Amino acid sequence: MIPESPNMLEYIPEDFKYWRKYQQEKIEEILGHISNGKKIIVLNAPTGAGKSLYNISVGSILNSLNENNNAFVLTSTKMLQNQYSDEFPEVMVIKGRANYPCKSWEWLYNLRKNEDAKKGKKTEEYAPKTCEDCYKIAKNTKCNFEGICEYKVAKKEALESTFACMNMAYFILAVPNEEVGFENRTLCIIDEAHHIEDTLMNHYTIEITKKRVEKLRKSLKEQKEVNFPKEKWNGILPVNIYFKDIINYAVDAAFENIYEGEAELLNFLKKTVYSDIKLILDKPLVSKDIFFMKVKNQKNLVNMSNLERKQKLISYSKMFLPSNYIDLSESETTRFMDSIEKYQKRIKNAINLFDDLYKIEEIQESGEMGAKWIPTHVERNYGKNVGTHLEKIILKPIDVKDLKEELFDQADFYILSSATLSKQHMKDLGFNEKDYAVVSVPASFPVKNRPLKVINEFNMNYENLNKKDYFKKAVEKLDLILKHHENERGIIHVSSNKLMNDIFKNSKYKNRMIKVTSNGNLLDGIESIDSGLHYHEKNNNSVLISPSLHTGVDFRDDKARFQIIFKVPFMAGDEQVSARRRKDPNWYFGKAVTQMIQSYGRTTRSVDDYSVTYILDKRALHYLKNDNFTPEWVKEAVIKYDTVEDALEDNNCFSKK
Structure with missing residues (x-):
């Protein structure tokens, strides 16, 4: 129970x-x-409000009442994880294996070297350097340095901590998995919570590739080409037509490939998992519980030790073994289990495919939209003689409303913390307004220090941007802003690499510009974010232009005194985006507004800081005034101007030192 008036001064973390x-x-x-039992609390707090201090203080108070009241802290970026651990010593960070150097590098290097020598390969480029490399190369080998493995030490510290900090993707994968060791906690803090939907969408996206299907047949004597005719995948995925043929083909190939020459094992699996997969493909409405129970049992067999596996096999034999296997002798059981051991890796690969089938069983006709999952086609051109073929099919759920349980079943209470978490975001996650409480923090930075100037001069839709004269005129107005801020650093936010390159090509001030993307491409004169920021700080009037700087980067003080948002950043439309937009247009518009607000929040990071943001797309005004999308602290900063010149003449809306 929460005391009515806790002494708040006791809970200010160290260094504050x-x-x-x-x-x-x-x-x-x-x-x-x-205290009133509300499970989900939305904390809407503007940039610079100190959301992390709110979050950790609440967790500290709960822990002071009961030492078992521990918390998860989820973030969307490694940078934010590091920020939490730097500011709050009680926060223990756990990241994915690829973020930790491997202590047994030399031993693993020699192991890989021996393997590569047999294949005539050089080893240097494959040398493992991280715990992820170690996990992939020596997954079933005992680590000689387990006691000092940085990943395992970090995980142990997180397991035992008051605050275990991880990214959302790791949380969804690891926490529900009992083998990892995390138990449910009292509180789960999700920072940058506007990323929840995208994280869940990525987690549940499934790819069926031509390569993946053909790989199952690579050991067969007769190789067959697998083509995915696009005409059979138009619109909503027809679960009972060509998809069934592809998966039947893959299942047949998997079992022929894995169990060829192992008749007993082949018969056993064909009478259990295999038969149920066939049943699901032929009758999509078959009970998922029956199917999943048997796949789960098969997984257990693979993951257990030899002794555990034999004991479990015997105890469950009456449930899923054919009758002629119930009374196997010890030697027969041993031989049977040795067969499973021999093909363990391939069994796991097959089961991964079956897991995807279990997810895809959700793909079936439902109402006007036609499906809950939408396919996107990725083609590859093999040249004039071969033509274009469908290379893979990406399946995405149309929304994540029914897929959020793994995130929201791991704690008693949740704080969803963000500067841009709107009513629309919560609706997109499947929450009604009665499902959560909202705590809104007013902006503490003077509005005159952070004007958001929307220019009512250009409609930056696709058609207009492709008009040469129209686009040229828009870039000329952008150049006026750059001239006005000729002695200051700034940022130009764009929605694509193409738009970045087109602006760069047409601007008079390209010599000030630094093109930046998340990956960078030096051949095209594009920097990575880290290198771009490095060059930016060495120049006193450089301008970063990028589609990748709207989140996770801090441009406080003179790192950026102005920003330009060239157009409303609507999402590029694949089949899933188009279907979702038809279902709920506000979802599509809300995504664009969130990105604009995130861009706006990159500057003016403290009460004494100041900057100005310009939006050159007049469509932004309509969306930024919408209560469902935009928090009050943003709406109060919006000023409309008819032209860029008018906006530049108004110099009294922010203070300079």
Whole structure:
């Protein structure tokens, strides 16, 4: 139970001297909702409000009442994870294996070297350097340095900590898995919570590739080409037509490939997992519980030790073994289990495919939209003589409303923390307004220090951007802004690499511009984010132009005194985006508004900081004034101007030192 008036000063984390404006009041409001049993609390707080301090303070108060009241802290980026651990010593960070150097590098290197020598390969380029490399290369080999493995040490510290910090993707994969060791906690804090839907969407996206299907047949004497005719995949995925043929083909190939020459094992599996997969493909409405029970049992067999596997096999034999296997002798059982051991890796690969089939069983006709999952076709041109073939099919759920349980079943209470988590976001996740409480923090930065100037001059839709004269005129107006801020650093936010390159090509001030993307491409003169920021800080009037700087980057003080959002960043439309937009247009518009607000929040990062943001696309005004999309602290900063010149003449809306 939460005390009515806790002594808040006791819970200010180390290195924090005092509460900022609104912090104590809003923390008490959050605690009140928890005390009243509200499971989900949305913390809407503007940039610079100190969301991390709100989050950790609530967790610390709960822990002070009961030492078993521990918390998860979920973030969307490694940078934010590091920020939490730097500011709060009690926060223990766990990342994916690829983020930790491998302590047994030399031993693994020699192991790989021996393997490669047999194949006539050089080893240097394959040398393992991270725990992820170790996991892939020596998955079933005992680690000689397990006690000092940085990944395992970090995981142990996180398991035992008051605050275990990880990214959302790791949380969804690891926490529901009992083998990892995390148990449910009292509180789950999700920072940058506007990324929840995208994280869930990525987790449940399935790819069926031509290569993946053909790989199952590579050991067969008769090789067959697998083509995915696009005409059979138009519109909504027809679960009972060509998809069934592809998966039947893959299942047949998998079992022929894996169990060829192992008649007993082949017969056993064909009478259990195999038969149920066939049944699901032929009758999509078959009970998923029956299918999944048998796949799960098969997984257990693979993951157990020899002794455990034999014991479990005998105890469950009456449930899923053919009758002639119930009374196997010890030697027969041993031989049978040795067969499973021999093909363990291939069995796991097959089961991974079956897991996808289990997910895809959701693909069936439902109402006007036709399906819950939507296919996107990825083609590859093999040249004039061969032509274009469908290379893979990407299956995405149309939304994640029914897929959020793995995220929201691991704690008693949730704080969803963001500067841009709107009513629309919560609706997109399947929550009604009665399902959650909202705690809104007003902006503490003066609005005059952060004007958001929307220019009512250009409609940057696809048609207009492809008009040479129209686009040229828009870039000329952008150049006026660059001239006005000729002695200051700035940012130009764009929606694509193409738009970035087109602006660069047409601007008079390209010599000031640094093109930046998340990956970078030096051959095209494009920097990675890290290298771009490095060059930016060495120049006193450089301008970063990028589609990748709207989140996770801090441009406080003179790192950027101005920003330009060239157009409303609507999502590129694949089949899933188009279907989702038809179902709920506000989802599509809300995504664009969120990105604009995130871009706006890159500058003016403290009460004494100042900057100005320009939006050159007049369509932004309509969306930024919508209560369902835009928080009050953003709406109060919006100023409309008829022309760029008018906006530049108005210099009294922000203070300079």
